[in-house]
Amino acid sequence: MLFLRYALPCTKERIKDGGLTQEEVDAMTRLVLAEETPDEAVISGMFPIAVLQCKRMAISMKRGAVDSEIIRRYFLLEHNSLLDKFSGPGTYPPSKNCKIRLGTVMSITGDSAVVKIGLEPLAEYGMTLCKGKIRKGDEVDVHYDSIVERMPAEKLGEMRTAGTAHRPEKLKNHP
Numbered sequence: 001m002l003f004l005r006y007a008l009p010c011t012k013e014r015i016k017d018g019g020l021t022q023e024e025v026d027a028m029t030r031l032v033l034a035e036e037t038p039d040e041a042v043i044s045g046m047f048p049i050a051v052l053q054c055k056r057m058a059i060s061m062k063r064g065a066v067d068s069e070i071i072r073r074y075f076l077l078e079h080n081s082l083l084d085k086f087s088g089p090g091t092y093p094p095s096k097n098c099k100i101r102l103g104t105v106m107s108i109t110g111d112s113a114v115v116k117i118g119l120e121p122l123a124e125y126g127m128t129l130c131k132g133k134i135r136k137g138d139e140v141d142v143h144y145d146s147i148v149e150r151m152p153a154e155k156l157g158e159m160r161t162a163g164t165a166h167r168p169e170k171l172k173n174h175p
Contacts, residue, residue, distance in 0.1 A: 001035060003050070003054070004038070005148050006100070007050055057070045076100055098143070106122060125147045126146050132150055
């Protein structure tokens, strides 16, 4: 489910370009929220590049399967650089919001939280896909308009120093 928590927010762009329907996304979201495991072929069809990259990472790390460490490494360390490499006018995705960013929860109201990300103004993010309790002061990963997860403490330092994945002020084409 961790993979889908990271991947589902970018479906907004896939719906816009006709690659997915809202019904497909809604069905997958219901499965995630119910903590049911969707068919791997369906996930591969919805997110072919991310699935392929995770599988490649699993092979290069000599893992038998894609696990939570590989998923986090892909989305937190590789995803943004792939977007920089392959995005441009007329390509997918056209939005900087597809980048995974790290922020601090400033306040929580209902199913949303106000998050501070680097030098960006405060913004509200949904917590529907997030698993676990989010509290004021938590470091969280955001993707589009969603909080994906509270950053595990053991990964926070590594992810902050590993590259530009969580440094929006250093991202290419970042306003």
